[in-house]
Amino acid sequence: MTPRLAFELIYAPLVKRHLRAIEPKYHSFIREAIERQLTHEPDVETKNRKPLKRPILLGAKWELRCGPNNRFRVFYKVDRKVHEVDILAIGEKRGERLSVGREEIEL
Numbered sequence: 332m333t334p335r336l337a338f339e340l341i342y343a344p345l346v347k348r349h350l351r352a353i354e355p356k357y358h359s360f361i362r363e364a365i366e367r368q369l370t371h372e373p374d375v376e377t378k379n380r381k382p383l384k385r386p387i388l389l390g391a392k393w394e395l396r397c398g399p400n401n402r403f404r405v406f407y408k409v410d411r412k413v414h415e416v417d418i419l420a421i422g423e424k425r426g427e428r429l430s431v432g433r434e435e436i437e438l
Contacts, residue, residue, distance in 0.1 A: 337370045342418045349421040349432045364397035373416045374409040389419040
């Protein structure tokens with residue numbers, strides 16, 4: 332059996348600003364979910380990992396849902412050639428509203 336190669340996580344500079352809009356008590360939870368879910372097979376659909384029907388943010392093609400009631404969204408794209416996952420945005424969904432940073436994003 333061939334060992335699976337881990338994917339390197341690359342965070343876009345804007346992600347720090349996005350996290351400032353989220354309560355700090357959730358930051359480590361979000362980071363742990365990203366590390367657990369996206370370092371191996373980040374482009375395999377699961378219950379909490381879905382391909383986007385259309386890119387919504389910065390060319391993101393995938394969404395990871397995590398946190399209480401799956402309220403946090405991590406938007407990313409995968410480059411299998413170089414084994415990288417680009418984390419492009421992190422937001423919070425409440426009801427039908429998605430906020431990334433302090434901006435509301437149209438779904």
